[in-house]
Amino acid sequence: MSQILTKVKILEPVNPNKSTALFGGKASGILNWNDIAYPHFYTHREQIRALFWRASEVDMTQDTKQFSTLSKEEQSAFLKIIGLLATLDGPQTDIAGRISHLSTDPSVKSIMATIADQESEHNHSYAYVLSSVATLDKQNESFQTGRKDEVLLKRNERIMEVYNEFAENPTIDHLLKAMVYTTLLEGLFFYSGFAFFYNLARNQKMVGTSTMISYINRDELQHGRFISDLFRATLSENPTYNTTEFTNWVYDQFRHSVEQETIWSKYVLSGIDGIDLTEMEGYIKYRANKMLRLLGLSDIYEGYSDNPMKWIRAYVDNFDDTKTDFFEQKSRQYTKTSDLNGFDEL
Numbered sequence: 024m025s026q027i028l029t030k031v032k033i034l035e036p037v038n039p040n041k042s043t044a045l046f047g048g049k050a051s052g053i054l055n056w057n058d059i060a061y062p063h064f065y066t067h068r069e070q071i072r073a074l075f076w077r078a079s080e081v082d083m084t085q086d087t088k089q090f091s092t093l094s095k096e097e098q099s100a101f102l103k104i105i106g107l108l109a110t111l112d113g114p115q116t117d118i119a120g121r122i123s124h125l126s127t128d129p130s131v132k133s134i135m136a137t138i139a140d141q142e143s144e145h146n147h148s149y150a151y152v153l154s155s156v157a158t159l160d161k162q163n164e165s166f167q168t169g170r171k172d173e174v175l176l177k178r179n180e181r182i183m184e185v186y187n188e189f190a191e192n193p194t195i196d197h198l199l200k201a202m203v204y205t206t207l208l209e210g211l212f213f214y215s216g217f218a219f220f221y222n223l224a225r226n227q228k229m230v231g232t233s234t235m236i237s238y239i240n241r242d243e244l245q246h247g248r249f250i251s252d253l254f255r256a257t258l259s260e261n262p263t264y265n266t267t268e269f270t271n272w273v274y275d276q277f278r279h280s281v282e283q284e285t286i287w288s289k290y291v292l293s294g295i296d297g298i299d300l301t302e303m304e305g306y307i308k309y310r311a312n313k314m315l316r317l318l319g320l321s322d323i324y325e326g327y328s329d330n331p332m333k334w335i336r337a338y339v340d341n342f343d344d345t346k347t348d349f350f351e352q353k354s355r356q357y358t359k360t361s362d363l364n365g366f367d368e369l
Contacts, residue, residue: 025194026261028125042128045257046195054129061256064130067249071137074245076238078148083155086231090156093228096294101229102153102161103291104216106168107175108239109149111182111208115142118186118205125193131253138246145239152232174290178283181276182208195261202254203273203318207280209247210314213240215288215303221338222297237338251317274315274323281311281324305331 026047034052042050042060056065093101119139123132153162168175182204189201217240224233258265285304292298308324309331315322322328330336 025196025264028193028195028198030124031127040129042130044260045128045131045253046126046198046260048127050127050129052129054133056130059130060128061130064134064249064252067245067252068130068134068137071134071141071242071245071249074141074238074242076144078144078151078235081148081151081231081235081238083152083231086152086229087155089229093223094296097223097228100219100291100295101232102157102165103168103172103175104219105149105153106165106172107216107287107291108213109146109166110169110175110179111212112142112145112149112239114186115139115205115208116146118189118201121190121193122198122201125198134249138249141242141246145242148235148239152235155231174287178287181279181283182212195257196264199254199257199261199264199269200272202250202257203276205250206247206254206314206318207276209243209250210317211277211280211284211307211310213243214310215284215292215307217338218298218303218306218332218335219292219295221335222295224338225334226297233338240338247314247317251314255319270320273318273320277311277315277323281307302332306335 028046031050032052035049036051036053038049038051040051040053040055041058042048045060056068059065090098090101116139119135119142123135123139126132126135150162150166153165157165169179170176185197185200185204189197217236220229220233220236223229284307288303288307289300292300292303305327308327309329312322312324312327
């Protein structure tokens with residue numbers, strides 16, 4: 024039976040400062056970054072912290088003027104995709120907090136607190152964008168998309184099940200599955216939506232919104248790195264869960280997610296000038312392969328190791344300190360890292 028996790032006490036001085044396990048272990052609650060179980064987590068912390076930004080810093084003046092000039096298809100996609108992003112990012116603040124409360128490693132708690140804060144700002148940014156371009160009725164309608172749009176409800180069905188199962192029954196098994204879906208969300212579910220805004224920007228449309236999306240995209244890349252690393256470390260500490268059955272479950276979720284993301288992209292991006300839906304499907308498969316490698320698994324889509332949507336590289340792959348050979352590392356079993364073998368060797 025899977026180990027049930029309980030909320031960790033805030034301070035237990037009888038325990039060591041360095042945690043004995045990421046989940047279900049012992050730790051005092053005192054965080055000394057120079058004495059943590061996984062020293063490379065500090066690198067994650069610094070990379071994530073370096074990305075601080077606020078939605079209100081982005082100038083939306085031109086977007087306010089341009090929105091009414093977009094085609095009906097572009098306006099509809101704009102509002103639906105913002106609704107999608109809000110539906111996915113809203114729960115991310117909560118899931119980060121729930122993982123934090125169950126972790127016995129104070130460095131994980133600290134990093135997840137920063138991630139939760141950034142996810143909260145992402146959600147705020149969608150309201151900020153909409154308030155700049157749409158009436159209050161249209162804003163509220165966009166935020167209702169995740170509750171009422173049948174295609175989107177179907178698309179989000181499994182992530183809702185996995186997240187709620189983890190919330191109601193926080194076992195190691197459900198935690199691992201929730202982290203898989205968090206990785207999918209950070210590295211796959213957003214990307215057809217991101218592509219839409221980048222496509223507008225390359226045609227000199229809604230550049231302020233695209234700038235905002237690029238900040239969010241940059242954050243999500245770093246979040247995905249940390250969560251996938253935390254997943255692999257947790258699986259390494261709990262090898263009884265590292266089974267063929269669980270591995271097959273992960274592959275099945277990726278296949279299902281690619282299928283649903285493809286259906287969604289065809290639904291929301293049909294008729295958008297400049298986006299090739301076949302190319303978009305290839306890009307989704309390419310993203311899936313990347314995220315699988317990040318989890319230590321193998322590609323499942325042959326022929327999609329390279330980005331087929333070349334134009335998007337200017338918006339996605341060229342962030343300072345985000346695009347590195349780390350994504351392209353060959354898959355290998357997770358091993359605990361130290362200052363000797365280094366994070367870059369994962």
